[in-house]
Amino acid sequence: MIDFSLPPELAELQARVRDFIAHEIIPMEADPRQGPHGPELALREDLIERARRAGLLSPHASAEYGGMGLSHAGRAIAFEEAGYSLLGPVAMNVFAPDEGNMHLLEAVATPAQKERWLRPLAEGHIRSCFCMTEPSPGAGSDPSMLQTTATPDGEGWRIDGLKWFITGADGAGMAIIMARVPDSGATMFLSRMDAPGITVERSMETLDRCFPGGHGVVRFDGLRVGAGDVLGELGQGFQYAQVRLSPARLTHCMRWLGAARRAHDIAVDYARHRQAFGKLIGQHEGVGFALADNEMDLHIARLAIWHCAWTLDQGGLALRESSRAKVIVSEALWRVVDRSVQVLGGQGVTGETLVARIFADMRGFRIYDGPSEVHRWSLAKHILRGAAVENRA
Structure with missing residues (x-):
């Protein structure tokens, strides 16, 4: 029987990160030290220091270099909670590309290279x-x-x-x-x-x-x-890119799952309070069904992430699993955020809530680290190759 409950240590981690994001990071979302190209240096330093004090800095990096040394399954829990605020991944030092670069350096770099580059990255001193x-x-x-x-x-x-x-x-x-x-x-x-x-x-x-x-x-x-x-x-660059690719691809999924959940929660709260045509809008099937579809997409996305994380924790490259997760999750979460905009109506396309910002920020997720079309093509080649082997047998 498969046990889908969280082990006590991961449940405790989830609660710690959720509390940290709610009380330390979300209140900073209106900080003016943000521009069209991300949080400014001073804001990033303030956020990093808060995570450092909370003992939640660089959960993916090994303890030897200043991180928490979490498994991929542990990262799935922590990164989702971090992503609930668009500033959370910055605070916990798990945003792209640093997270993937740290993983690559741990796997490939020499001891001297790790001391020079990995340690200051994991400790949040450089990007x-x-x-x-x-x-x-x-x-x-x-x-x-x-x-x-x-x-x-x-x-x-x-x-x-x-x-x-x-x-x-x-x-x-x-x-x-x-x-x-x-x-x-x-x-x-x-x-x-x-x-x-x-x-x-x-x-x-x-x-x-x-x-x-x-x-x-x-x-x-x-x-x-x-x-x-x-x-x-020399000459192994593409092979090393594969080492980096699956974990980095998957952690995008983890972080954006948190952001999509935030958009859904905002839409649910609105649907519980806004009235139209004589009743709460959530009681209208058009809105209620959208929220139900959101919950299903969030659930499917989380399962795809957890399965790929488990595969990585077994020591595999998880190339096929991460391609599959990247398509499933990026498209499911885009649907969640798009529906959340629709539920909010006019509010959804303004800065009155965070949903429009999440909508704009998330659109690139279906493109970077491989667009959906490339992953589908890669999966199709695996499928056909397997069919050819079966036919020859």
Whole structure:
């Protein structure tokens, strides 16, 4: 028999994070130190300090480097609760891309690289960015189109290329850079972001404004890195990206589940109090059915997340499971938030509640870390490959 109840330690964690978000973070949502490209540095530092005092900083990172060392199942609980406020992931240091970068550094980096980069990341002292996506004809959903180059230069490397949609680039302290090495292939490199040869050309205007540093266009023009700045082995960049991909893809699902639940709760509260045509609007089938559909979508999304988290905790890469979860969750949560806007009516398209902000911030979720179409294509290839094997047998 499958037991879907939370173990006592995870139930306690859920209560701790929920209380922290409700009493420490939600009251700060109106703080003016926020702009079109995310919370400003001073606000981020205030939020991080609150999580540090509460003992809830970097729940995904190992205790050795300043985190809580939670399993993927534990992260599913903590990250959902953090996501209930759009500032929660920033406060607990679990937002993208830092969360995924920390996971990658723990898995691949040398001890010296971990001390230099992972520790200050996990302790919340710096931010990071992951530089892979490029303008056409470069790498996007198809990473094999990588154009950025890393050529031998003395005892190190010279990196040249142009990246865009680089989340958190403005204000980041370090970067993980994907570049193509002659005769080796895609390779990851580490660099401080203030190094000569790196220019953040601009921050792109996007629907979302919840990511610190926004999404930048970054140019590498003669950036020099040393031999000790190679992350892992030469030519293994795409393989290491897979190590990062499933957990980072899934934690997006976890965080946005919390945000969608917040939008639903706001809509439910409105439906319980707003009257129209002689009764509460929640008593009209059009509204009541929307709320019922929301509850079902939230439930299905949570189950998909928990199953993928369990798979990762068994030691698997969970590539298929995370693709499946990414499509199920991103589309289900989008429906939840869209219905919540509809339930709120005119209120739903204003700043009178947080729902319009969640609506705008969440739209990119169906695109980043692989659009739904790419994941469906990947899943279809798995399905057909399995059918071909069965037919040959």
